[in-house]
Amino acid sequence: MTAVSAPKGKTNKLGLEKTAYRGLESTLCNGCGHDSISSRIIDACFELSIPSERVAKFSGIGCSSKSPAYFLSRSHGFNSLHGRMPAVATGAVMANRTLIGIGVSGDGDTGSIGIGQFKHLIRRNVPMVYIIENNGVYGLTKGQFSATADMGQELKHAGVNELPPIDLCLEALAANCGFVARSFAGDPKQVTTLVKAALSYKGTAVIDIISPCVTFNDRDESTKSYSWGKSHAERIIDATFIPYYEEITVDYEPDVATEVELHDGSHIVLKKLGREHDSTNRLAAIQLLEEAKAKQQFITGLIYIDEHRADLRDIERLPETPLAHLPESSLRPSKDSLAKLMEAMK
Amino acid sequence: MSVVESKASPAPVGSGQPIVNDFSITIGTKNGSGSQTANATVLRALFKMGIPVSGKNLFPSNIQGLPTWYTIRASKDGFVARRVRAEILIAMNKATVIEDAQKLESGGVCIYSDALGYTPMRDDVTFYPIPVGKLSSASGLEGKLKGYAENMVYVGVLASLLGIELDELKNALMWQFKGKAKAVEPNYQTIVAAFEWAKENLVKADPFRVERMDKTTGMIMIDGNTAAALGAIYGGVSFVGWYPITPATSLAEALDFYLPRLRTDPETKQPTYSVVQAEDELAALGMVLGAGWAGCRAMTSTSGPGISLMSEFAGYGYFAEIPAVIWDVQRMGPSTGLPTRVSQGDVLKTYWLGHGDTKHPVLLPGSVKECFEFGWRAFDLAERVQTPVFVLSDLDIGMNQWMSDPFDYPDAPMDRGKVLTQEDLERLGGKWGRYRDLEGDGVGWRTLPGTDHPLAAYFTRGTGHNENAQYTERPDDWETNMERLNRKFETARALAPAPIEDRVEGAEIAFIGYGSVDSAIIEARSRLAAKGIKTSYLRLRALPLSESVGDFVRAHDRTYVVELNTDAQMLQLLRLDTPELATRLFALNHNDGLPLTARWITEAVEKMEA
Numbered sequence: 001m002t003a004v005s006a007p008k009g010k011t012n013k014l015g016l017e018k019t020a021y022r023g024l025e026s027t028l029c030n031g032c033g034h035d036s037i038s039s040r041i042i043d044a045c046f047e048l049s050i051p052s053e054r055v056a057k058f059s060g061i062g063c064s065s066k067s068p069a070y071f072l073s074r075s076h077g078f079n080s081l082h083g084r085m086p087a088v089a090t091g092a093v094m095a096n097r098t099l100i101g102i103g104v105s106g107d108g109d110t111g112s113i114g115i116g117q118f119k120h121l122i123r124r125n126v127p128m129v130y131i132i133e134n135n136g137v138y139g140l141t142k143g144q145f146s147a148t149a150d151m152g153q154e155l156k157h158a159g160v161n162e163l164p165p166i167d168l169c170l171e172a173l174a175a176n177c178g179f180v181a182r183s184f185a186g187d188p189k190q191v192t193t194l195v196k197a198a199l200s201y202k203g204t205a206v207i208d209i210i211s212p213c214v215t216f217n218d219r220d221e222s223t224k225s226y227s228w229g230k231s232h233a234e235r236i237i238d239a240t241f242i243p244y245y246e247e248i249t250v251d252y253e254p255d256v257a258t259e260v261e262l263h264d265g266s267h268i269v270l271k272k273l274g275r276e277h278d279s280t281n282r283l284a285a286i287q288l289l290e291e292a293k294a295k296q297q298f299i300t301g302l303i304y305i306d307e308h309r310a311d312l313r314d315i316e317r318l319p320e321t322p323l324a325h326l327p328e329s330s331l332r333p334s335k336d337s338l339a340k341l342m343e344a345m346k
Numbered sequence: 347m348s349v350v351e352s353k354a355s356p357a358p359v360g361s362g363q364p365i366v367n368d369f370s371i372t373i374g375t376k377n378g379s380g381s382q383t384a385n386a387t388v389l390r391a392l393f394k395m396g397i398p399v400s401g402k403n404l405f406p407s408n409i410q411g412l413p414t415w416y417t418i419r420a421s422k423d424g425f426v427a428r429r430v431r432a433e434i435l436i437a438m439n440k441a442t443v444i445e446d447a448q449k450l451e452s453g454g455v456c457i458y459s460d461a462l463g464y465t466p467m468r469d470d471v472t473f474y475p476i477p478v479g480k481l482s483s484a485s486g487l488e489g490k491l492k493g494y495a496e497n498m499v500y501v502g503v504l505a506s507l508l509g510i511e512l513d514e515l516k517n518a519l520m521w522q523f524k525g526k527a528k529a530v531e532p533n534y535q536t537i538v539a540a541f542e543w544a545k546e547n548l549v550k551a552d553p554f555r556v557e558r559m560d561k562t563t564g565m566i567m568i569d570g571n572t573a574a575a576l577g578a579i580y581g582g583v584s585f586v587g588w589y590p591i592t593p594a595t596s597l598a599e600a601l602d603f604y605l606p607r608l609r610t611d612p613e614t615k616q617p618t619y620s621v622v623q624a625e626d627e628l629a630a631l632g633m634v635l636g637a638g639w640a641g642c643r644a645m646t647s648t649s650g651p652g653i654s655l656m657s658e659f660a661g662y663g664y665f666a667e668i669p670a671v672i673w674d675v676q677r678m679g680p681s682t683g684l685p686t687r688v689s690q691g692d693v694l695k696t697y698w699l700g701h702g703d704t705k706h707p708v709l710l711p712g713s714v715k716e717c718f719e720f721g722w723r724a725f726d727l728a729e730r731v732q733t734p735v736f737v738l739s740d741l742d743i744g745m746n747q748w749m750s751d752p753f754d755y756p757d758a759p760m761d762r763g764k765v766l767t768q769e770d771l772e773r774l775g776g777k778w779g780r781y782r783d784l785e786g787d788g789v790g791w792r793t794l795p796g797t798d799h800p801l802a803a804y805f806t807r808g809t810g811h812n813e814n815a816q817y818t819e820r821p822d823d824w825e826t827n828m829e830r831l832n833r834k835f836e837t838a839r840a841l842a843p844a845p846i847e848d849r850v851e852g853a854e855i856a857f858i859g860y861g862s863v864d865s866a867i868i869e870a871r872s873r874l875a876a877k878g879i880k881t882s883y884l885r886l887r888a889l890p891l892s893e894s895v896g897d898f899v900r901a902h903d904r905t906y907v908v909e910l911n912t913d914a915q916m917l918q919l920l921r922l923d924t925p926e927l928a929t930r931l932f933a934l935n936h937n938d939g940l941p942l943t944a945r946w947i948t949e950a951v952e953k954m955e956a
Contacts, residue, residue, distance in 0.1 A: 074800050088636035319617070
């Protein structure tokens, strides 16, 4: 068992210590990448002073989907069905427009059984953070290939994978996702920044995080292993997140950096690192991912961002009061209205 | 079963004895030909003449070109069930005219388009050929619209032969076209032209007539799916997740139609609801559970195949204890089966939907009025008992036109169930447990996500949990939880709508029925009574079964369970619930895709009683 990190000390704008954002003790394997991601979610929410009571945590089934129990104990959680987290989250965030949705899924939960719901969640632009803890393998059922496993990869029990992988960032882009990021569980700084930016994004924010499975898929030659990630992860974009309540103090050269303002007034400063990539260009993002896939490169960063799409709450014209809080006087039409209807049907 | 009917046979042709307000009309057309407006016009005109009527659409699963039939029954006695045979046929489809005419009652009437090239083949039927093409020219319309107007020709001829009032036909057109003169006029002109033509050219040689009555005064006419949608709206539905499927689609579409009209905030002009068309039924129920968990009154509507896809979520909803309302407008058969035909084949499936010991309250509306009532009541039950509630309608109730007394406004405020607010939690010092049974009814207290209290949260899971919603694999925790769920089911049993009984003094035999077979049972009892056979009747309105059912069965020698499915599903449930009474219960089940008829019930009972 691994205790999810939560050092004590300073308090945030809500006067809360980081311990207030902790969850239960993790029951995942020692060294599991997922625990590190839970810690980053805790960091992000603590540092942004997010009230846990407003967060709703969602997951499907699998090792990844157990993790919502390991962060934000003060938040309601919904550990749903395999591959069906998107539907449940859709209903909940529509029912209460003040909820901040954080979903945690895995590569099997999203890439196989849940690929349809994943795409439709994005198509609807349901406002929530969607984190994929991607390790290329089924852990709870002990070592089968998932749909993100590399072609030609070998696993102890499953043998050799003969099928090409599904790139979940590409799938997200194809479905018109406006926030697509990839990261590595071994890069805590980047994960925290991306989670913060995702929490401020209005719409579905997808973060595909390679999160090594220390038990079934951590051999050095696996592209989902720690050692591969450490030696191959290439940050193509350095994202700096500036919350709405802070001033922008980052210095940057306009030709290597772009500033994106998010709906809540926060900013992301995206700085190119080495290669040419414009994170606001969808076609460039698709090309970048296809090229990286062909060359088996592990690129990380905020690959694409676009805040212009209306989210489902806008599309449905939700009232200011959450649907779940509407009083009977708003929910039940008058007696007179029924009498009129009946009269019209006579 | 034999289809010979003696009592209701009309008088022979030429006997001169009129038959007033007591016959069925079958209109045979092709689907996509636009005949629905014409049929609805006739139905409404008769209804507004005060004559009890019902209208049923027997249609194929097809967009255009296949045979479709509409039946209108007029009954001075108020019987609205389907009849096996019609007395009057309007034949507009070449492909079916021969067979349709063969099915007419002896002494019946066949009005047919002269364009069918049909030669009458029966001596015991009165035939009236009509020049449909020529008469539809009176509409002044051309092309496709003229084709639609052809349907108005048979309306005019029928009006002339039966004595349907032209004014009421015009009113019916006005009602249908919402007063748009441009649509009403050409259609009405066609009706009048055909009416005049028939008066001039046809010699009435049949006994069928209509006369104004006062038996529909104050009544409405509506289909069950619209009634269900209205019920849900008056029940405060605030989230709908759904996926199109016949015959449930029109329920969601009625929600889409009426919600903006009834549930737009007058000040902000914003909706007080959200309707999301999901990618499949699986997602539809997932969304509904998410919304119900977060505090909405959430529902979905579907039919058999959709129910199958909802299975895993239904089990989750039962175990995690989330309120939801699921309408199943039943259709025929496993798989696609006969998607446009009626059946009551989902009783066992919905009752036990899920895996690993699940069971659900199931409401069984027997009329459009109950579709409305259960539409709102289902939410009260779901939130009170914190569980998915199914409502089992069917294609006959859901999609056909029924007369009804106006619907009653909900007689009680909404019951939102046991929900702890921030203030409650402060009062309790944060001490609470999601699945603690404090009142002994098996129902715990829940908090809604977003409740602003550090101890408000709990973790909802399909995995084993204790009364504090914590993960557990302890055997005693599991058993305690399942025992509480059983206790909760007993709470649901007590709260669910009770059966409606009509015990008749001296009756040795009885019927148990539910849902759309009600109208056929009512008529069958009348027929049997006329033959000196007294019957009692209990109409089930919900599962789990009320404890009063056993008393009812015990009070009769033989109880026939009438239902529209092959496996006698409700009978099986009754035998499970009251095994000691199993030998007093008999199956009277039928499953041919058509609404049940009184004749079938009467003959089946006579045969079994013989």
